[in-house]
Amino acid sequence: MTTRDIDDNVRAELDRLRESIDNIDAAVVHMLAERFKCTQQVGHLKAEHQLPPADPAREARQIARLRHLAESAKLDPAFAEKLLNFIIAEVIRHHEQIADQPTPGDPRRPGDPAVR
Numbered sequence: 039m040t041t042r043d044i045d046d047n048v049r050a051e052l053d054r055l056r057e058s059i060d061n062i063d064a065a066v067v068h069m070l071a072e073r074f075k076c077t078q079q080v081g082h083l084k085a086e087h088q089l090p091p092a093d094p095a096r097e098a099r100q101i102a103r104l105r106h107l108a109e110s111a112k113l114d115p116a117f118a119e120k121l122l123n124f125i126i127a128e129v130i131r132h133h134e135q136i137a138d139q140p141t142p143g144d145p146r147r148p149g150d151p152a153v154r
């Protein structure tokens with residue numbers, strides 16, 4: 039086996055692994071997009087019913103569950119927790135934005151007939 043052959047083998051292995059990494063990254067993006075579609079609906083439901091954007095008790099349950107899943111999957115539970123917290127922080131930001139948006143009939147909407 040020549041050095042050239044080894045390089046070709048390494049290149050082929052690297053390409054094969056990167057192909058899988060690209061597929062996984064695409065799946066992550068699609069899964070996150072679906073998750074955000076659901077959380078946007080939760081945000082609208084909360085805004086309609088004057089519920090707070092964040093639910094710390096629910097978050098604590100999710101983090102405990104995810105840490106457990108991460109351990110079983112041999113993924114660092116601290117990393118899993120950080121990732122979930124990062125995603126949840128973005129969701130809460132969206133919920134705050136939704137709650138701040140005036141809706142028809144909302145007295146905060148200037149010029150709305152409901153205000154007169």
Ligand SMILES: C=C(O[C@@H]1C=C(C(=O)O)C=C[C@H]1O)C(=O)O
Binds near residue numbers: 077
């Ligand atoms: C989506 C919700 O709103 C917030 C976001 C969460 C999430 O992204 O999983 C969990 C709890 C809430 O702080 C919810 O209450 O279910």
